[in-house]
Amino acid sequence: MNTIQPAKITRVLPDSIAAETGFEAGDAIVAINGTCPRDLIDYQFLCADEFLELEVVDATGKTHYLEIEKDYDQDLGLEFETVLFDGLIQCNNHCPFCFIDQQPPGKRSSLYLKDDDYRLSFLYGSYLTLTNLPPREWQRIEQMRLSPLYVSVHATEPEVRMRLLKNPRAGQIIQQLQWFQARRLQVHAQVVVCPGINDGQHLEKTLEDLASFYIGEVPAVASVAVVPVGLTRFRPQPDELIPVTQQKAREVISQVQLLGRRFRQKFGSRVVWLADEWFLIAGEELPTASEYEEYPQIDNGVGSIRLFIQQFTKAAAKLLPPKISPPKKLTWVVGNAVEKAFQPILKQLNAVEGLEVNMQALSSDYWGQSISVTGLLTGHDLLLNLQGQDLGTGILLPNVMLKHGEMVFLDDVSIEEVARQLNTKIVPIAGVEELINTCIQF
């Protein structure tokens, strides 16, 4: 285990218990009731007590001991520099399709860190492989009931999974899922399809195996996302990967849709869902909203286009005015993969008298892709495509293009830098209501 560092505070929420107690940004929590928290999970668990004894070190290095009495469910009101006070649990696999290895060289070293940390999976829904967990971490998952976790399965046949993860420890996945099942803990699973390796009969077997865990009151496998392998121009060569063609996408769609219909009859749920990219690559219609059931894989982007269209229709009826004044012209940047799917939204926005929204549907030169989803566009792509264009009053920028919680694109270029070079204003947009409201108020 890495050494536990004091949990450094970056923000004290106004009017919170912590603010009243006199906490300041720069302070760090060493221990709560005599225990040093390893991570945010420990912190939250330890704080669910009515009486807290805190050991805190301030920015000058001086130690303070504080006592706090509160309701058990009252939050202290602190934000931390990181959620992992003992560092990141890194990945021990060597997947040929790893997105971290497919980045350009020469960036910040933190961009090359391969996370395979069950804590981040529990807190934020990031996918992990379960290949790097010693017994004490399994125990912790069980004792603290850290569920659901998000697991990259890729294949259930041991030799196929070991080939994909390039790790002899990767062949235990069925036993690991049985471990979750025996403890009534859940996972959401993901399968990245690499043509020629885990497609065809291997994909069939994987999805059948995973669906067999969709039983009982608490299904051990709650849902499965099937995702096409993504390749960039920086991928290390040689690898054994073949890009997904339109024909392959069509083949996988019919295979998985058929299984989904069968599972629905058998289990009452489709269990398996195809990532939006399959339909964009295949040039086929997206599934209807009801086919996504409760959108169990939405945090993985599965169904996000359909949900966006559905939410827009609802919000537009409520929020979109017939006219705006003074008139304005805006640029909405999206990945060219969604250009067609978002036309009805564009049409509705442009039906507002006085509002002109021009869609710029871009592909990513940065990653070397001719078809790109919005979330992969970078600052480089905006600068390359939008220089010298009439952008109107400014740019509506879906915030999926930005790194989580930062105003920076995936290529480390900041929004501020792009806005400066394009000599325009850029407003990040999260969701349909922000899209509509920003169009009205820009």
Ligand code: SF4
């Ligand atoms: S498990 Fe994830 S981070 Fe690790 S090599 Fe595979 S794709 Fe990369």
